[in-house]
Amino acid sequence: MDSPVKIPYQSFIEIDRNSETSIYMQIANQLINAIQRGFLPYGTKLPGTRAFSEVLNIHRNTAVAVYDELSAQGWVESLPNKGTFIIGEHQEKPVQMKYFEKNSLQNYPRVTGFSFKSSNILDNPFEHSDCEYVFNDGVPDIRLTQIGQHSRFYSSILKRKSNQKMLGHYNHDGSEFFKEHLSRYLNLSRGLPISKNNLLITRSTEMSIYIVSEILLSEGDTVLVGALSYFSVNMIFQKKGVNILSMPIDEEGIIVENVREICKKRKIRMLYLTPHHHYPTTVALSAQRRLELLDLSYEYGFVILEDDYDYEFHYDKSPILPLASADTNGMVIYIGSFGKSLAPGFRTGFIVAPENLMAEMRKYLGIIDRQGDILMEKALGEMIEEGEINRYLKKSLKVYQERRDYFAELLEEHLGALVQFQKPSGGLAFWLEWNVPVNLMQLSRNCAKDNLFIPKTLLYQTKNLTAMRIGFGNFNADEMKRSIGIFAKNARRLL
Template sequence: MSSPVEIPFESLITIDRENKTPVYQQIARQIIISIQQGILRAGVKLPGSRTLAARLTVHRKTVVAAVNELDAQGWIEVIPDKGIFVSSRTTETYTTTLPLHSGTLPTYPGHTGFAFKQSMLLDRPVSLSPADLEFTDGLPDVRLAPLDKLSKAYASVLRRNNSRKHLGYSHVEGNEYFRDKLAIYLNDTRGLQPGTSNILTTRGIQMGIFLVSMLLLEPGDTVLVGDLSYYVANMIFQQAGAHIRSIPVDEHGISLEAVRKLCVTSKVRMLYITPHHHYPTTVTLSAERRIELLNLSAQYGFIILEDDYDYDFHYQSSPVLPLASADRSGMVVYIGSFCKALAPGLRCGYIVAPQNLIAELAKLRRIIDRQGDMVMEQALGEMLHEGEIRRHLKKAQKIYQARRDELCQLLHDNFQEHITFHTPPGGLAVWTEWTRNVNLLRISRECLRYNLHLPQTLLFQTGKLSAVRLGFGNMNEAEMNKAISILAEVTRRTGKD
């Protein structure tokens, strides 16, 4: 057995007095790491508590507490009248050894010891920044969210005598009460007529697209998307092995003539569309094209995946009803969420589809998310029933319309020589097309120096196009004026190639 004097515990154990972890736990954890890494071998005798306390300059009771922790976890053996030894039972499987006087403990492995599949398709990161000002992709202002109402509803659900039923396993499709109230809400606001069996709750739009893609797409299937389209959806389709074909988009939405031509020459499995406000250009698919698209879908047998990500915000007239409201052939899978209506961090979405598809999607959802947040769904269901969400949306819509108008006026006043745009009929973003000699990437980087984040995910600069999608929902009037002032100054000074 090794003598305790030979072991450099002063090098093995580093105590951080600023760390919130108790000192005795720091000592115990670092001894465990040394055992796992083979630095302390089976049978090694540890110093007595007084000796180790002196060497580590801590109180003896601290060392005793660390020893008790190690003993409780089975890492050491305390033999009466002999001392404390590293247990042979816990070190038999560890074969990695490091020099006894290495001075520092090994860090967590930086790479796996095994191979695994890596996907370049998923490399596009979420763009986050500590900047005070930010143009988003069209996110709402979380300061407007009815958090007081939601928190009261959530707390009320938990306080009730029957709260246990929301804390255990329940319907895989989601909270039944929520789905029932959601069905009524969708009927009143979107002209849909689903029952609870036609609804599957999700953690948002992206989860819905993922579930539908994993179930309905096979490698080699053709998926049609707009040119341009939502990059996250494109990544999901490609991850499923689908082949993406782009369809031209004009001021009335996607070109149905192009869709028809592709259907004649090849088998199309799915068409992904954001008809209310096409992503990213914000144009609305005309009523005439909606009817024709449904007819094409029934004729050629392709699925319509309808992503209605911001239906709740329409400013100039009554919104055009979703494609799913007129679907009589069971060809439309409708996806929506409350993430834009309330706040992005409140992950509550839904899929509406024929019952047989919902049942199969529920099986797939079960293996990645058993049932979602039943308490939150109950609270949202009660807010739907009491009309709180509708009242919030009515109030928020007026605010967002004023912010849209403010942004459009600022763009008109500050960027006439650089951009063209149309005031969007709804949504939380403005599509702006820039002159070709403007370097958008350089503008984005320079804005960050002035505490304004213009994410690269909002920039669309190709050989044929220079455009930026500017979200306005998250900024009030003062913030928007400051952001546009910075953007205008940066564009004037550094924008041109």
């Protein structure tokens, strides 16, 4: 066995004298790490406390404290007149110490030592850029949110002694107070005749769809979606192993006759819809087709998963009520987001469903989100109760409508001959279809050089279609003008 003084302790022990962790504990932890990883094999003799303190340039009392800590944790034993040794199983042959590299114990393993199943389906499709201007798929402008006022609601909730005890408990069922007020809010604003017992509070739309898929879908089931659909939802369905069939979309939404013909030929488990504003084309599903789909769902027994991701944003007229508001047979599961116009930390998702299904959903939520965020939910409940949500939404809608109108003017002015579009009646995005073939990926790369980032998730290009979904909500007037200018300039260069 090598001499204890020859072991290069300085190569794997680093001391941070500014750390809040005491020096003796820093050293003890790193020695334990070295023992666990085989750098210091069982039976290794440690140097005396005087020699050890000299090697690491520490006080001898600190070295004594290190050895005491190692002994207390059962890593070493001190033998009279012999020294301090690392405790372990007896070895017939001396164990050779591993080769020391500088800071080698600070490196976490880069790869696992075991095999596992990886999924290409769930690869992150989102991109990020440092460009000054960014097109997105229709998100609100955080600069319009009254973060200070919203935070005061949360701070007030947190300071109340009656609420502080909630911090010590798990509550995946969520705030009953919030669910009570949210159910009333959805009843008044979306015509959903529900109670709090029909609500499940989630973190996001994607979490809602994941829970629904886990309960209702099995491998091999058939799910119908729009011919163009939300990619994140498709990823969840694909991971579940279902067969996804795309249904054609026109100016009135999904074509019901195509759904009917599929139902006659095979068993359909679910139809996924974004009827308020179809993603990504922004068209609204007509009232007549909504009723036809409800009848068709009951006739053939398939679930309608209604995703109302941006119901809060409508401008020209009142939106058509959700399918779930007219469902009398329990065939529709309604998912949505609440507070999308608020700061991101105040937003939440929810699921509306009959109580028997809700009971099963709560079991799944208890596994993946046992703690929940009950204090935030209480704050949102108070914002509903005091009318803050309606006041803020009314104010922000006026701003977004002005931005929508100006964005349409800019598109017509700079790209009117190249693209066709309809000014959306709601939502925060435009759907552009190109009149001439343009390489959208090349357009994206060229725009990035001019400080405008266009993610690939906004681009839709096939043999018969060249189109884009572009959000406008995050831009003020000057930013719109500059970004559309860059966009139009680079588009013309490709023609």
